[in-house]
Amino acid sequence: MADHNGTNVFSGVDLQCRANNHAHHTEEMDGECLLVRRGQPFSLALQCTGSTAHSPGQCINLILHLGRKGTMVVKVSDVRASRGSWWFHQQQMEHELLLTVYSPADAPVGLYTMTVVLLSVEGHIRARLNAGKFYLLFNPWCKADLVHLPDEEQLQEYVLNENGLLYQGSWNQIYSLPWNFGQFEKDMVDICFEILDNSPAALKNPEADMVNRADPVYVSRTITAMVNSNDDRGVVSGRWDGEYSDGVAPTRWTGSVAILRRWSSSGAQRVRYGQCWVFSGVACTVLRCLGIPTRCVTNFSSAHDTDGNLTVDYCYNEQLENVSVGKKDMIWNFHCWVESWMKREDLPQGYDGWQVLDPTPQERSDGVFCCGPCPVNAIKEGEVGVKYDAAFVFSEVNADLACWIIHKDGQRTQASLHHGTVGRNISTKSVYGEQREDITSLYKYPEGSMKEREMFEKAGRRVSQQTRGSGQLELSIKHVRAVHGTDFDIIVEVQNKGSEGASAKLIIASNAVTYNSLHLGECQRKSASLTVPAQRVHKEVLRLQYDHYGSCVSEHHLIRVTALLQSSSQHDVLLQEVNIPLTMPQLAVKVVGEAVVSQKLTAYISFTNPLPVLLRGGLFTVEGPGLTAAKEIPAPGDIGPGQEVSVKFSLRPTRPGLRKLLVDFDADRLKDVKGSATVIVRKK
Numbered sequence: 001m002a003d004h005n006g007t008n009v010f011s012g013v014d015l016q017c018r019a020n021n022h023a024h025h026t027e028e029m030d031g032e033c034l035l036v037r038r039g040q041p042f043s044l045a046l047q048c049t050g051s052t053a054h055s056p057g058q059c060i061n062l063i064l065h066l067g068r069k070g071t072m073v074v075k076v077s078d079v080r081a082s083r084g085s086w087w088f089h090q091q092q093m094e095h096e097l098l099l100t101v102y103s104p105a106d107a108p109v110g111l112y113t114m115t116v117v118l119l120s121v122e123g124h125i126r127a128r129l130n131a132g133k134f135y136l137l138f139n140p141w142c143k144a145d146l147v148h149l150p151d152e153e154q155l156q157e158y159v160l161n162e163n164g165l166l167y168q169g170s171w172n173q174i175y176s177l178p179w180n181f182g183q184f185e186k187d188m189v190d191i192c193f194e195i196l197d198n199s200p201a202a203l204k205n206p207e208a209d210m211v212n213r214a215d216p217v218y219v220s221r222t223i224t225a226m227v228n229s230n231d232d233r234g235v236v237s238g239r240w241d242g243e244y245s246d247g248v249a250p251t252r253w254t255g256s257v258a259i260l261r262r263w264s265s266s267g268a269q270r271v272r273y274g275q276c277w278v279f280s281g282v283a284c285t286v287l288r289c290l291g292i293p294t295r296c297v298t299n300f301s302s303a304h305d306t307d308g309n310l311t312v313d314y315c316y317n318e319q320l321e322n323v324s325v326g327k328k329d330m331i332w333n334f335h336c337w338v339e340s341w342m343k344r345e346d347l348p349q350g351y352d353g354w355q356v357l358d359p360t361p362q363e364r365s366d367g368v369f370c371c372g373p374c375p376v377n378a379i380k381e382g383e384v385g386v387k388y389d390a391a392f393v394f395s396e397v398n399a400d401l402a403c404w405i406i407h408k409d410g411q412r413t414q415a416s417l418h419h420g421t422v423g424r425n426i427s428t429k430s431v432y433g434e435q436r437e438d439i440t441s442l443y444k445y446p447e448g449s450m451k452e453r454e455m456f457e458k459a460g461r462r463v464s465q466q467t468r469g470s471g472q473l474e475l476s477i478k479h480v481r482a483v484h485g486t487d488f489d490i491i492v493e494v495q496n497k498g499s500e501g502a503s504a505k506l507i508i509a510s511n512a513v514t515y516n517s518l519h520l521g522e523c524q525r526k527s528a529s530l531t532v533p534a535q536r537v538h539k540e541v542l543r544l545q546y547d548h549y550g551s552c553v554s555e556h557h558l559i560r561v562t563a564l565l566q567s568s569s570q571h572d573v574l575l576q577e578v579n580i581p582l583t584m585p586q587l588a589v590k591v592v593g594e595a596v597v598s599q600k601l602t603a604y605i606s607f608t609n610p611l612p613v614l615l616r617g618g619l620f621t622v623e624g625p626g627l628t629a630a631k632e633i634p635a636p637g638d639i640g641p642g643q644e645v646s647v648k649f650s651l652r653p654t655r656p657g658l659r660k661l662l663v664d665f666d667a668d669r670l671k672d673v674k675g676s677a678t679v680i681v682r683k684k
Contacts, residue, residue, distance in 0.1 A: 009118055010097075013131045014045040025141065025160065028184035028655065029289075034132070035189065037139030037291055039105030044131065046097040046116060058126070062088060062101070063115040066108060068197070072210040074112075076101065105144035108213040109136050109290060111193055135189055138216060138291030146343045147216050149293045157431045158293035158341065162625045163660045164284065164429055166277045167436060168515070170333050170558075170579045171300035171424035174436065178662050178676045179281045179296070180255025182625035183289035184655075188257065191264045192289045195226050198233040198268050216292055216342040217373055220357050221388065223290075225370035227283045227359035229270035235263045235282060236274035238361055240514055242554055247272025251555045251672035254623045254662040256285035258630035276516075279359040280336040287357075293341040295428050297356075297439070302335035303399035303422045304362060304516075305392075310459070311400045312422070315412070316575070320509040320564050322519065323406050330517040331401060331422060333558060333579050335360070337371070339428075344375060347386060351375035354442070356393050365389050379443050382455035394459055397423030397443050403575045405564070415564070415575035420447045472498035473532065475565045475574040482544075484557055484582035484670075485611040490542040492563045492576075496532040503531045507564045508542045512552040513579070521552030523559060546612060555671035557582040585610045587620075587663050587675025595681040597653050605663055605675065606646040607639075615639040615667040620647060622663050626655035627679060639667070653681040 015034045020042040021027040026035035036042045046060075059078070064086070066072035076086040084104040091098045114131035140149040140159055149155055162184055165176040182188065196202060199222050202209040212218040226234045236259060237247070244250070250273050253259060259282055262271050274282070280296045287294040303312050312329040316322055337358035344351045355373030365371055371389045378384075384391040401421040405413045423444060430437040445451040474495040482488045490510065496502050509525040524544060532538045542561070549559060558581055565574040588606040595601055603622070609615050618635025622628060628651040639645055653659065659681050665673040 034134035039142035167298035182257035230369040233268040239273040250275040305395040332516040382458035523549040589677040618667040624661040
């Protein structure tokens with residue numbers, strides 16, 4: 001830096017990246033680039049060549065330009081003005097001027113470039129120096145920041161943890177899916193801001209968008225819209241029909257990093273394909289990277305109520321064929337979203353804390369496929385008018401399930417009504433390890449309690465009653481643990497609680513379905529006419545054979561069994577339904593050798609084919625933040641029934657600490673087989 005007379009004033013600037021990043025909990029992101037959190041000071045050292053800079057009357061200013069095009073300009077001086085302003089404190093040291101820069105806790109997040117300007121006594125610019133750039137993030141460690149989270153253990157989990165668990169399965173058979181968030185991997189912070197830069201609001205009015213990036217409500221809502229590609233240059237394209245030949249099957253992904261890099265490197269072209277857990281995993285990565293505390297949540301038996309009546313209606317004919325018409329209500333076996341922690345200054349008191357954000361494109365919100373942020377407490381208290389999208393989220397966890405039989409004469413009979421089917425075992429990863437935490441009580445009062453009924457009435461929900469017959473017969477479905485590739489039995493029990501024998505017709509149907517209730521094909525069915533003596537139980541067994549379900553079962557490995565009981569009185573009917581997740585094998589993953597940064601490690605993966613058929617086109621996908629970028633390893637040829645195969649590969653860890661290696665296996669007849677290994681990496 002030279003003044004206008006050619007005198008050298010400053011020879012350079014030291015951004016002190018490592019020290020600043022460590023103090024701001026960003027050292028995992030990058031040691032060579034300055035990443036700081038708002039509301040917390042950071043320092044930089046101007047290297048001086050003489051006393052010119054410190055002559056009486058002269059002063060130094062910092063000029064900050066926000067955004068890659070310098071959309072917003074901030075002038076920073078050494079005078080502390082009102083609260084909420086940028087300022088710096090300067091301290092003279094030998095051959096250096098140390099500046100401690102203070103950012104307001106409500107400053108817009110983004111990429112800032114800095115220029116140091118030396119002003120004369122008259123206010124003229126004597127010299128200027130390009131002082132580099134820095135990223136400013138939300139700061140949950142700062143009490144004045146709207147995303148402040150006072151619990152250090154939660155900060156470690158919900159901001160700093162790159163490894164997570166997503167929950168899938170059914171409400172009574174839950175299993176965990178490891179997921180690499182990788183928010184500190186190389187280029188992730190650039191990609192996160194690139195997502196914001198590509199939003200419709202940023203492209204239409206970049207100045208207003210930059211100002212709004214101070215608000216976590218605005219930023220998080222933008223992210224939920226941009227993670228799906230339905231309305232914009234968003235990241236992931238959703239697909240649920242099983243046809244993924246022009247992209248990657250949703251079950252193949254093991255983390256967010258490969259998805260985000262593919263989107264960025266393609267020039268913001270959508271990545272094919274994702275489903276709810278992929279959308280939630282990617283959103284969690286972006287929000288944690290930006291500094292907003294976030295966790296992935298799974299709601300089991302999650303309602304998608306299309307008509308807003310808080311009841312999911314299933315319609316069948318007398319042969320147990322689905323005859324619902326138009327836009328169908330559905331209950332997803334599970335549904336994943338995220339929660340982010342923030343204050344809601346745009347709402348009355350009582351709605352701070354966890355907010356539901358759902359990036360899966362289900363319904364439009366203000367004309368766009370996004371959902372939230374919606375206060376979890378508003379859902380529990382039945383406040384469905386609270387923004388954003390409280391009525392839709394309330395329905396997801398509280399709707400009734402009503403099943404109807406449409407008779408040949410057009411009349412309809414309510415076969416069952418369930419108040420407690422929807423919104424079960426709402427789950428997230430525990431802060432204290434790799435176990436599941438049930439957070440259902442944050443969303444709803446105990447099922448059937450007086451308080452729960454009050455919330456229903458407050459939400460405008462009618463407390464409907466089932467129209468039933470004599471109640472003499474009861475229907476239930478039982479099954480053993482079902483292993484994919486084997487035959488297993490379904491037992492339907494008809495109990496007669498009356499004092500007389502009762503005759504009825506029983507139909508049992510089994511269908512392969514996706515986790516979000518799309519029917520892919522019927523596996524087997526059985527009909528029986530039966531007479532059940534008084535006070536007795538009749539058992540009907542349906543054997544499900546792999547030969548029947550193997551060809552139509554989805555990548556979600558889910559079979560739905562429905563039983564319909566029609567008593568001798570035609571319109572006196574009962575219906576029960578269960579979802580049976582097929583138990584999957586696991587990959588054995590072993591890492592050999594001592595894990596040290598930059599030193600080669602060898603990993604082995606082994607897999608045994610559990611199916612009675614040949615598997616072709618086997619492919620292993622491996623990924624691990626701080627261990628290896630995503631890579632694919634073909635299986636060594638076809639894999640026969642019961643055959644074991646093994647592959648090995650090498651990796652070089654890039655960062656120390658507790659790391660997780662995730663592996664997925666896919667073949668033509670078997671998808672979504674997972675495995676993982678934990679590795680402790682030492683510094684050199």
